[in-house]
Amino acid sequence: MNRPYKLALLASLYLAQGLPFGFFTQALPVLLRERGLSLAAIGASGLLFLPWALKFLWAPLVDHTGSRKTWILSLQFLTLVGALGLAFVDLESSLVPIFAALVLFNLLAATQDVATDGLAVRLLSPAERGLGNGIQVGAYRIGMILGGGALLWIFAKAGWSAMFFGMAAILLLTCVPALFLPGKLSVPIAGGVSAPTGSIGADTPPAGAALRLGWGHRLRHPGLPTFILLICAYKFGDAMASSLVGPFMHDAGLSKEEIAIVKGTIGSIMGLAGAAAGGWLAWRYGRRIALISCGVLQTLSLLMYVACALDPSNKSLIYAATTCEHLLGGMATVALFTLMMDASDPHHAGTDYTLLACAVVLGSGLAGVCAGFIGDAIGYAGVFGLSVLISGLGCLALVRLLDHGHGPQRLATVWPRRSA
Template sequence: MKAKYALLGTLYFVQGLPYGLQSGLLPVFLRSAGLSLTRISLAKALYLPWVLKVLWAPCVDRCGALRAWLALSMAGLALACLACAALSPETDFLPLALALGVMNLLASLQDVAVDGVAVQLLARDEVGHGNAIQVVAYKLGSVLAGGGMLAVLHRVGWRTLFCLLAAVYLVAVLYVCKAPVLRLLPRPPSWESQAPAGTLEPRRIVREVLHVPGTPWTAGFVLLYKLGEQGAATMFPLFLLDHGFTPQQLGLWNGMVAVACSILGSSLGGQLMSRQRQPLALLKTLLLLRFCGLSLQTLLLLAYDPHISLLGAAAVLSLCVQHLFGGLVTTLTFSAMMQCTQRADTSIQATHYSVLAALEVLGKLAFSTVVGGLVDQLGFGLSFGGFLLLSLGALLYVLGAPPAGS
């Protein structure tokens, strides 16, 4: 059991590095360079491979060993990091964006393989702890590549940081090649051995995925549940940057301390899930608490004065509280997704989970791409009112869940 958790923790940790880099470091870096919120939000389009990963998930599911997919994708990520190290963000913006897009493509391939490993390795009574490790390790990777890099970038330098990231990926490749627990996985049949050729047809795959009990309701929830929280988590740090906080302060409080609270929430979510094993019942309470926390953060935003130090401390506290609730909600949501996927046939489990995960990313990506323009047009106050309505919508959706979540 410990070997399973160690493997999953390592894989999800390195999987979180590209996300942390692009969500924690780049927005503050670009805003400090004078870019508008609209342009910063459009940079979220680099996450597109995470939505499109459902296109190559069947290939990972049914052709080749998961160990090979993991090793090749992470080796490619190491090369992409070395490419980023050779570029300057000030003068090579377009080549850098291309390199980051390639990183996301390779990370999405790795994600499909890691999710397939998790679904096949974890027993039902291990899902809670497994998903806590999944979310916590992913966020630790995000902290290292996001808040950590932002805090030390001015001292260490761009090139050195990306060389270190490349070294982390190479160590992970060696670990995967030697990990004995991966021998427990069944080898998927090759494409040639699949029974009718139509098995890999997209329409047939979609039908198989949607016929898994609970999938339609779960798909709707993962599209909706994070929207309001994502909008606030993206814009509130930039609001603080515009009102007196420095990039180094945001790297510490938002990139590290607040994410540590998110990790704490994810760990607590895993503990709660391992005891009750019914994520929907817990989600009803937690979504209500998250809505209340976002309401208080919105009131703080409307009354904020950078000359009152107490309000600055309250802003940091609100970041931590929202990340705590966000971590709890995310872990329980991923547990619900994995429980739904475990009802599927083993030949489509990685694909099924990838579809749900892609929908989760799609909801966040689509909204994050336009949220900067929304704030530029409406202002922070009205925009946060919209975030509140979206959070309320997620709460009402769960309160109206069918008995079996189907």
């Protein structure tokens, strides 16, 4: 399978995930705040993203039954049908249908993500993973631009129906590259390289009860629980701050159109640049240097949100803060995802990577809930300041502990270790 097709395929699949996710995480909080919901209620709505945190439960099933092509195309089609269905539902009188759609769309996207992540681990060689993760985050950001920016703009101009028709049309286009995906992959990773072992195990495919509970076996491998805590800590502070940026912009007096441009479009475009930069750093300088530099820059970018909270009338500062956080946060995300891919066994790629991704999603969801309650209690400046502290400590903890071998053994090939 040639590299251009691999990258185009992965780009289309991750864009398809980012599209509804961008709407539900960026546009929907603004609309909820407009209806008068409290910050705590908006933060608690993050619990509806539980499918992303729980997808490890069915990841072994996706990983070892059927073909990835069948899984991906079926899930894409169901999401498209869901978007078309919402175009004919009256969403002005009640929020129940939109919350139900949020759960359903996230269930479908989370399951598609298991198949797509497993596909990426198998298709990409270790040398391609920085590039591949740049594509992953970059395409996802494009989806979020469309979902959190373009679709919010369409809603502001033409209403719910036009917005969901637009979502369905984009989802249809993303199905095209997957039509040419082989039903079976002949080798576990690109180039015919045999899959290395040692991180999360490389035993025979599970069956029966072992298939349903295969994630439990993967979770028991030495170093993995510590690694899960570390990757959550690395993104927790950034997730706290970013979860309240939309409501903060609304409370600062920005219109829906301004938020769509600043947060959805400009911010996500900078996220694309960050994804490219983060992938290049991981490829050029290695995982350790990439994670240190990106983690520090991500932490420093959050300081700008503190300044915004202290001077909410300064729109230029808000624009600058959003630009920097998306750029530097995108860099940190790609660096972290590349390391997560290194820790995944290609023989169980979907299950392994899903466990790690679920940890990040669960941690981010918890961060959003905490941020909502803390924000109601001490205000935006306080919660943004706390996010800076947590982000810095998370970066330090990840680097220090991995330096001394507190992680999966598989990482020894990409992360030089020091004696304890």
